[in-house]
Amino acid sequence: MCGIAGYIGPGDAGSIVHQGLQNLEYRGYDSVGIALASDDVTVSKTEGEVNELTVPQTENPSTGIGHTRWSTHGEPTTKNAHPHTDCTGDVAVVHNGIIENYDDLKSELRESHIFESDTDTEVIPHLIETHLADDVSLLTAVQRTTQELEGSYAIAVTAAGHDGVVVVREDSPLLLGHSDDATYIGSDATAFIEHTDRVTYLESGDLAHLTDDDVTIYNDGEEVERDTETLDWDADAAGKGGYDHYMLKEIHEQPPALRQAISGRINELATSVDLDVDLPEAYLQSVEEIQIIACGTSYHAGLYAAELLEEHADVRVSVEIASEYTFNGGRDPWRTLVLAITQSGETADTLSALREAKRSGARTLALTNTLGSTVTREADDTVFIRAGPEIGVAATKTFVSQVATVTLLTVYLGQVRDSISTENASELLSSVRDLPGAVQQVLDQEQAIKETAQAYADSDSFFYIGRDAGHPVALESALKLKEISYDHAEGFPAGELKHGPLALVTPNTPVIALLTEQTRPEKTLNNVKEVKSRGAPVIGVSSDPATTSHVDTTFDIPQCGPMEPVVANVALQLFAYYIANEKDRSIDKPRNLAKSVTVE
Amino acid sequence: MQAVVLAAGKGRRLWPLTENRPKPMIPVANRPILEHIVDALDAAGAERVVLVVGSNQERVQSHFGNGHDYDLEISYVVQQQQLGTGHALLQAESQVGESFIALNGDRIIESELLERVWDRHVETDDTVMSVTRVDEPSRYGVVELDGRDVATIEEQPIPELTKSDFINAGVYAFSPDIFAAIRRTDSRGEQALTDTLSNLMADQRVRAVQYRGTWLDVSEPWDLLEVNDSLIDREDSTYTPSTTVDDSAVVATAATIGDDVTVHPQAAILPGVTLGDNVSVGPGAVLENAVVLSDATINAGAVLTDCIIGANTTIGPNTTVEGGRTDVVLNDAVYHDVTFGGLLGDNVSIGGNATVEPGTIIGNHATIGSASLVSGRIDDNATVTRG
Numbered sequence: 001m002c003g004i005a006g007y008i009g010p011g012d013a014g015s016i017v018h019q020g021l022q023n024l025e026y027r028g029y030d031s032v033g034i035a036l037a038s039d040d041v042t043v044s045k046t047e048g049e050v051n052e053l054t055v056p057q058t059e060n061p062s063t064g065i066g067h068t069r070w071s072t073h074g075e076p077t078t079k080n081a082h083p084h085t086d087c088t089g090d091v092a093v094v095h096n097g098i099i100e101n102y103d104d105l106k107s108e109l110r111e112s113h114i115f116e117s118d119t120d121t122e123v124i125p126h127l128i129e130t131h132l133a134d135d136v137s138l139l140t141a142v143q144r145t146t147q148e149l150e151g152s153y154a155i156a157v158t159a160a161g162h163d164g165v166v167v168v169r170e171d172s173p174l175l176l177g178h179s180d181d182a183t184y185i186g187s188d189a190t191a192f193i194e195h196t197d198r199v200t201y202l203e204s205g206d207l208a209h210l211t212d213d214d215v216t217i218y219n220d221g222e223e224v225e226r227d228t229e230t231l232d233w234d235a236d237a238a239g240k241g242g243y244d245h246y247m248l249k250e251i252h253e254q255p256p257a258l259r260q261a262i263s264g265r266i267n268e269l270a271t272s273v274d275l276d277v278d279l280p281e282a283y284l285q286s287v288e289e290i291q292i293i294a295c296g297t298s299y300h301a302g303l304y305a306a307e308l309l310e311e312h313a314d315v316r317v318s319v320e321i322a323s324e325y326t327f328n329g330g331r332d333p334w335r336t337l338v339l340a341i342t343q344s345g346e347t348a349d350t351l352s353a354l355r356e357a358k359r360s361g362a363r364t365l366a367l368t369n370t371l372g373s374t375v376t377r378e379a380d381d382t383v384f385i386r387a388g389p390e391i392g393v394a395a396t397k398t399f400v401s402q403v404a405t406v407t408l409l410t411v412y413l414g415q416v417r418d419s420i421s422t423e424n425a426s427e428l429l430s431s432v433r434d435l436p437g438a439v440q441q442v443l444d445q446e447q448a449i450k451e452t453a454q455a456y457a458d459s460d461s462f463f464y465i466g467r468d469a470g471h472p473v474a475l476e477s478a479l480k481l482k483e484i485s486y487d488h489a490e491g492f493p494a495g496e497l498k499h500g501p502l503a504l505v506t507p508n509t510p511v512i513a514l515l516t517e518q519t520r521p522e523k524t525l526n527n528v529k530e531v532k533s534r535g536a537p538v539i540g541v542s543s544d545p546a547t548t549s550h551v552d553t554t555f556d557i558p559q560c561g562p563m564e565p566v567v568a569n570v571a572l573q574l575f576a577y578y579i580a581n582e583k584d585r586s587i588d589k590p591r592n593l594a595k596s597v598t599v600e
Numbered sequence: 601m602q603a604v605v606l607a608a609g610k611g612r613r614l615w616p617l618t619e620n621r622p623k624p625m626i627p628v629a630n631r632p633i634l635e636h637i638v639d640a641l642d643a644a645g646a647e648r649v650v651l652v653v654g655s656n657q658e659r660v661q662s663h664f665g666n667g668h669d670y671d672l673e674i675s676y677v678v679q680q681q682q683l684g685t686g687h688a689l690l691q692a693e694s695q696v697g698e699s700f701i702a703l704n705g706d707r708i709i710e711s712e713l714l715e716r717v718w719d720r721h722v723e724t725d726d727t728v729m730s731v732t733r734v735d736e737p738s739r740y741g742v743v744e745l746d747g748r749d750v751a752t753i754e755e756q757p758i759p760e761l762t763k764s765d766f767i768n769a770g771v772y773a774f775s776p777d778i779f780a781a782i783r784r785t786d787s788r789g790e791q792a793l794t795d796t797l798s799n800l801m802a803d804q805r806v807r808a809v810q811y812r813g814t815w816l817d818v819s820e821p822w823d824l825l826e827v828n829d830s831l832i833d834r835e836d837s838t839y840t841p842s843t844t845v846d847d848s849a850v851v852a853t854a855a856t857i858g859d860d861v862t863v864h865p866q867a868a869i870l871p872g873v874t875l876g877d878n879v880s881v882g883p884g885a886v887l888e889n890a891v892v893l894s895d896a897t898i899n900a901g902a903v904l905t906d907c908i909i910g911a912n913t914t915i916g917p918n919t920t921v922e923g924g925r926t927d928v929v930l931n932d933a934v935y936h937d938v939t940f941g942g943l944l945g946d947n948v949s950i951g952g953n954a955t956v957e958p959g960t961i962i963g964n965h966a967t968i969g970s971a972s973l974v975s976g977r978i979d980d981n982a983t984v985t986r987g
Contacts, residue, residue: 241665242657242676252662259860259878259894264842268862268880436878437895437912441947443658444620558912558947 002096002594003027004174005191006065006156008165008210009182013064014055020184020191021050021066026246026391026588026595027187030076031069035083035092036061037158043092045081049589062212063165065156065185067094070594073102074118084122086129087113090160093128095121096187097153097172098600105148124155138162139209143218146170146207152348156185164211169202173346173374176200176208176215178228183210188344188370189231190389197231201372229372245587247392247484251573252443254397255436257387261401262432265408271426273412275405278381279337279363284416287337290315291362293322293353294341295597297395297479301402302341303472304565307518308410312428314419323600325353333361340366341406343390343398345373348600354378367405369398383409392588393595394483396573399476400439403566407432431561438560442570445556449571452539452553453578461509462487463501463536464572465494465527469565470519477512477572484587485580494524497531507535512572513551515542516564525550539575541568601646601718604692607634607705608654608679613820613931616945616963616980617910621659624705626818627893629831629856630874632663633818636708636831638670641701643711644718646672650695651705652688654679686782686791693779702793704770708816708827713771717809721773727800728807730769732815739819740767741794743808750806753794768794769811820930821961822940824908828891829872832856849881858894882917889923889939893946906941907956913944916952916970926958945980 005020007013017034033045036058044056050068067082074080083092099105102120105127109115113126127148131141138159152171158164167174167185177184177192177199184192189199200215202208203226208217217224243249265274290309292302299321306317322340327333338357342350345368354375357364366379369387376382387401411428414420420428456462462481464474474491481489492501494513505511511531515521521542528538528550540551543564548554555571557564580587611623618626624634634651641649649672653660657678667674677691689702701718703709713730721728729750731743738759743766744751756762778796785796797806816827837853845851845863854871857863861875864883869875873887876894881887885902893911898904902915905923909915923941927934942960944950951970962968963980972986 241674242651242653242661249662252658255895256662263860266860267844269844269846269864433878433880434895434897434912437947440620440895441912444946446658 002070003068003187003191004065004094004096004154004156004185005067005187006063006094006165006167006185007182008063008212009179011182013061014058016195017064017066018050018053018055019194020186021053021068023190023193024187025050025068026393027068027070029068029589029594030071031078031081032067033081033083033094034064034066035085035094035158036064037092037160038062040160041085041090041092041158043083043085043089045078045083047076047078047081063158065092065094065158065165067096073098073120080117080119082119082121084117084119084125086125088129091125091128091132091157092159093121093125093155093157095124095153095155096174097170098151099123099149099153100151101149120151124149124157128157128159132159138166139207142166142168143207143221154187164209166207166209167202168207169204171204171351171374174202175372176202176210178215183215185210188346190391193231198228199231199372200226200228202226203377231371244581245392245577247394247396247577247587250390250392250397251570251577253388254400254570255440255443257397257401258404258436258439260386260388261404262408263386266429266433268429268433271422271429272415273408273429275383275408275412277365277383277409277412279365281416283363284337284413286335287315288335289331290317290337290339291357292317292319292339292341293325293350293357294319295322295347295349297399297476298341298343298347298350298402300472300476300479301399301406302339303475304403304469305339305341305406305410307469307472308407308428309413312410312420312424313413313417315413315417320353322347322353323349325356327356327360327362336362338362338364340364340375340379341368341402342366342375343369343395343402344595345370345375347597349597351375351378352600367402367409369401391595393590393593394480394576394587396480400435400566400569404432404435404563407563428562431563434560435563435566438558438563438567439570441558442567442574445571446574449555449574450578452555453575454582456510456537456539457579457582459508459510460488460506461504462489462512463497463505463509463531464489464491464512464514465497465524466491466514466565467494467520467524468518469562470494470514470516470524470568473514473565473569473572474512477569477576480573480576481579483590483593484576484585485583486585486591487579494527497527502530502534505531505534505536507537510537510539512539512541512575514565514568515540515544515547515551516557516568517543517559518562518565521547541571601644601701602648602650602696602698603641603646603701603703603714604650604652604689604696605634605637605641605703605705606685606688607651607660608682608688609704609706610655610682611706614818614824616961617908617943619964619980620656620911620946622654622656623818625656625659625663626824627874627876627891628708628818628824628828629833630858630876633708634660634705635663637703637705638664638672638674640709640711640714642670642672644714646701646714648673648675650674650692651676652679652691653677654682654688684787684790685793686785686787686796689793690779690782690791693776696776699773699775702772702774706818707770708814708831709769709771709811710813712813713769713809713811716811717771717773720807720809724805724807725775726805726807727775727778727797728773728809729797730771730809730811731766732769732811733765734767734815737762737765737767742766743768745808748808750797750801750808752801753798766810769815820935820938821908821943822928822938824891825872825889825906825939828874829889832872832874864900876911890941899952904941906939906958908943910944910946910948910964912946913948913950915950916954918952919950919954919956921956922958924958928959
């Protein structure tokens with residue numbers, strides 16, 4: 001949510017920052033701005049997308065900072081767009097996160113300062129202005145300012161007549177990139193990945209002064225060293241590789257992403273799993289409950305994980321939407337493992353729930369796609385899903401990779417807890433191994449799915465139903481459709497339909513039924529008959545021709561054992577994509593949504 | 601240097617593999633044919649490559665992306681309808697503003713050829729075309745030379761009537777003027793590049809570059825086995841750490857093994873075998889001179905000789921593809937005495953104890969029951985049961 005990009009070096013700061021913002025646009029895109037500094041500061045901003053912004057014209061700017069915004073405080077307008085400046089126009093600030101005490105600060109400052117926007121951010125440049133009046137360096141002024149701020153934030157500041165850029169990280173993500181002659185700033189590495197893969201992750205509380213030839217990092221007033229790491233992402237992350245949308249590219253990347261997720265982790269000969277989990281075995285054996293905390297698509301992967309873990313790891317599992325999480329109910333923190341699932345590793349709701357779990361004394365395990373992300377530093381241990389960068393706001397390949405990885409985790413925990421038979425372990429592992437091939441087979445049927453999507457595109461609403469593992473897949477498939485097509489879509493446990501939602505079913509509300517293995521299709525067929533008798537068209541997703549004789553349209557998917565519902569999800573990703581495409585929606589950047597949600 | 605690679609070809613003779621992937625994406629020694637070509641382009645100093653893609657274009661795009669992994673800038677143009685090689689090249693017109701190399705995406709060549717064709721074009725400013733000598737020129741466009749220039753190009757399918765052993769090797773250097781020349785060409789509703797070249801020869805020189813290096817064409821299914829065998833690295837016996845080979849299994853040095861492969865106890869992977877990513881070979885299975893595409897499962901005791909196994913296909917226990925020399929009928933032509941055990945498509949499922957006779961071609965998604973005896977051509981989605 002919101003993206004920051006910045007540059008200090010001999011290159012064309014304006015166009016480098018502009019490109020960085022373009023790369024970051026998936027984090028937010030309702031307004032955008034850039035400040036370039038040389039002897040003075042020039043700011044240009046606009047509401048709308050990054051490509052609508054005119055880069056400020058300045059002779060040889062030495063530094064540039066930019067921001068693409070996803071509104072939290074104040075409307076998405078030009079005046080609310082970042083960078084924000086002080087009264088003199090000499091200090092420019094971009095900010096990601098929330099200043100919680102901005103109201104108090106603003107009423108104090110208002111006596112001597114003029115505010116132009118409705119944002120929380122604007123207090124920062126005015127505070128810096130106040131401190132600079134004491135004739136201190138920009139670094140000191142920012143340092144003093146941060147002592148007055150409460151909340152979570154990543155900021156970058158540049159000021160006329162002062163050398164370089166000062167950045168601060170307090171919870172919200174921020175990292176630096178280093179090339180031979182320049183330093184880059186980004187909310188994540190996509191901001192500058194085409195220039196360098198050498199990065200420094202700042203830690204919470206870090207304040208860094210970046211100048212032409214040096215980077216100095218301070219924490220709590222002391223100078224500190226932070227490691228420089230080399231990313232193994234490639235710059236392809238920033239390109240669509242000939243596809244119309246990132247989402248379609250990422251849907252097609254699922255077979256290799258899945259192979260990558262399981263690569264080297266399954267020993268077929270020994271029927272075992274190596275996930276490199278460092279939590280002590282004795283502890284894992286003694287765990288009485290696993291609490292899964294996650295949001296959105298990750299939450300659906302969590303529901304899927306619960307189905308698997310309860311059955312095979314013989315442990316009670318509760319799945320909590322992270323923003324609703326509290327550690328209570330008389331749980332024993334020493335017998336509870338908290339599993340946080342977040343693609344970006346920066347999801348504020350999930351991080352805040354994770355901190356709640358840690359405060360309560362539970363151990364924590366993270367499942368994420370992002371190396372070096374906040375969750376990897378805060379959780380006791382991390383398992384990576386290795387899906388590669390995902391740019392489309394609607395998650396696709398990361399969902400299937402999350403489920404494949406939690407399946408491996410299930411087998412691992414089941415074996416540590418001695419609760420899974422070799423036969424079941426072997427069935428699950430061979431099913432995971434079959435996933436890439438089965439998913440490819442669905443992708444090969446793209447044309448048929450596209451035609452069905454076009455035929456149903458004008459429907460009033462879409463209902464997805466499934467049981468067991470079919471339930472999280474129904475929820476996830478409905479979420480995909482509503483995210484990108486803006487159609488009303490809901491997922492339900494199949495049996496729940498008749499307890500209320502059936503009232504919504506009409507001949508113009510197609511019902512999509514998950515009829516694969518692990519979804520008790522014979523029972524769901526009763527619900528199919530219920531909706532058919534109300535005249536609703538039914539799309540069945542199944543590998544078994546016998547179960548689809550009652551439906552109007554079938555998405556045939558290959559047999560894939562216990563992982564079949566995941567294969568079904570891929571067919572429904574394509575279904576959602578082509579409905580949205582038929583309606584000409586902004587598929588990679590759906591209205592009001594952002595990829596990485598770093599505010600609570 | 602810029603290059604345009606024609607990668608939209610369907611390759612119908614390689615059915616059923618070309619239903620789900622364009623011919624240039626068929627793997628040899630575990631890398632698509634097109635990747636061998638892209639590597640050669642990189643080695644020859646190309647900076648930008650335009651891939652002309654058609655059906656199943658996603659396979660190409662997902663594999664090559666923007667070219668970052670190949671140190672090249674790769675972009676794509678789509679040929680919606682198959683209206684000839686000239687028409688395919690024409691799709692790239694908006695992407696190339698200066699002279700460029702053009703080549704087929706389904707013939708494996710060395711970077712040296714690309715460099716020589718390019719150098720000749722830079723020297724002369726004329727259209728350049730490469731020629732090579734093959735055993736059966738009648739299968740390709742036969743080229744007659746006049747000194748170091750091309751005199752004629754013609755299709756001559758009758759071996760006795762070919763006037764030259766030289767054929768069109770499918771690598772050209774053009775200036776942007778070629779696009780106008782293609783537009784003037786009409787080959788019975790299509791635009792064939794060779795017709796454009798024949799027309800050009802009436803009023804300008806077309807230079808020939810003679811080439812003797814590696815020139816590998818996968819035209820019929822058995823060519824795939826031969827080309828695969830010739831590209832296997834015979835020195836390299838290592839595999840990636842994600843692959844597991846039981847100590848009691850045998851893997852020949854002259855075999856190529858992908859990532860995440862499992863080879864169970866007592867299995868034998870003999871020379872000429874390529875195993876794609878995520879393939880599992882069961883206990884006691886024996887593979888020789890075989891190409892196995894990714895995600896396939898070979899169960900215990902299967903014997904696979906001289907054959908191609910499609911992606912995600914499952915071979916039941918003790919099933920045999922016996923291999924050896926045979927006569928094959930393909931698209932109404934009879935090919936005598938070729939070494940060809942069979943070609944199984946993608947997602948085929950064969951039960952236990954089945955026998956696949958030499959020369960059998962099985963379509964995608966076919967299901968072959970246990971203990972069946974299959975031969976000839978089996979359609980996509982067919983079900984064959986014993987009896």
